[in-house]
Amino acid sequence: MVRSGFREGVHRGSVVIVRPDGVLRHVRGNGRQVVLPRSSNKPFQVLGMLRCGLDLPDDTDLALGCGSHNGEPEHVARVRAILAKHGLSEADLRCPPDLPVHEASADAILAAGGKAEPVTMNCSGKHAAMLTTCVQRGWNTANYTDPSHPLQVTIRDTMADLGEEPITVTTVDGCGAPMFGLSLVGLARAFGKLVQGADGSHERRIADAMRANPFMVAGTGREDTRLMNAVPGLLSKAGAEGVYGAALPDGTAIAIKIDDGHQRARLPVMAGALRFLGAGTPELAELAEETILGGGRPVGSARLLPGVF
Incomplete structure (x- = not known):
């Protein structure tokens, strides 16, 4: 599906495109096999929180809850503010300690004598939103990541609802929260439903906040910041292990899984899918090929093979 070189190799995977009505439009690979969406499921986790009654009035905070943030100072400050507003502390977070994804921010913490913390982990915004939901509902905050917790039961049901398929696989994500499996077709349908939500609906609010x-x-x-800035009205959310979900403003939606889990292959595939659908902007063209570094300098690239779309 995607060729990368200097030493030439091929990353294989599956890609699904569904129409606004959820009917399959294009597929390569196995679109029906259940995959673990990883962080691509965050918008649906936050939708579950809203269905539980989460009151997070600032859409910037809502977008942070749906995101896998870099751990830059702006991200961390907002997570801390959400926690403090609801009588919570960083000690309440059940995500593991980690340094920021953003190298300069991680270097600054280490240079100041700091260390990896849960609040700088890329999922801390989602965890802060989960804790806030529990506080507002009067639920136990100590076990909010337990699959049997009422919050997680609602999130599971929300994902089944939007994906139009039962949840048959439940495991634990890297951040410690439950991970519910969906097929790529189900994942694409779920993304399409967010952007097609009626004005004032929880679905539409999430889509608008992220965009x-x-x-x-x-x-x-x-990737998500670059891609949503490159394609007007696009909703996108990447996940670990080569997963990517996105939806255009009309509800046409895309879901991708790279078999070997390599991150560098997913953006060229997503860019190819969007160009296939007519979303051809100069900025998008720049994202269609991922540079591969060796020794800190470009030594190759990853690009889409012909014939995928």
């Missing part, structure tokens, strides 16, 4: 705040969804230099 209006792409920096909070990811951060400097990251």
Whole structure:
């Protein structure tokens, strides 16, 4: 599907495109196999929180909850503010300690004598939103990541609802929260439903918050921030292990899984899918090929093979 070289190799995977009505439009690979969406499921986790009654009035905070943030100072300050506003502390977070994804921010913490902390982990915005939901509902905050917790039961049901398929796989994500499996077709349908939500609906609010705040969804230099800035009205959310989900404003939606889990292959595939759908901007063309570094300098690139679309 994607060729990368200097030493030439091929990353294989699956890609699905569904129409606004959820009907399959294009597929390469196995679109029906259940995959673990990883962080591509964050918008649906936050939708579950809203269905539980989460009151997070600032859409910038909502976008942060849906994101995998860089751990830049702006991200961390907002997470801390969300926690403090609801009588919570960083000690309440159940995500593991980690340094920021953003190298300069990580270097600054280490240079100041700091260390990896849960609040700088890329999922801390989602965890802060989960904790806030529990506080507002009067639920136990100590076990909010337990799959049987009422918050997680609602999130599971929300994902099944939007994906139009039962959840048959439940495991644990890297951040410690439950991970619910969906097929790529189900994942694409779920993304399409967010952008097609009626004005004032929870679905539409999530889509609009993320599209209006792409920096909070990811951060400097990251795929989602670059992609949503490159394609007007696009909603996108990347996940670990080569997963990517996106939807155009009309509800046409895309879901991708790279078999070997390599991150560098997913953006060229997503760019190819969007160009196939007519979203051809100069900025998007720049994202269609990922540079491969060796010794800190470009030594090759990853690009889409002909015939995928």
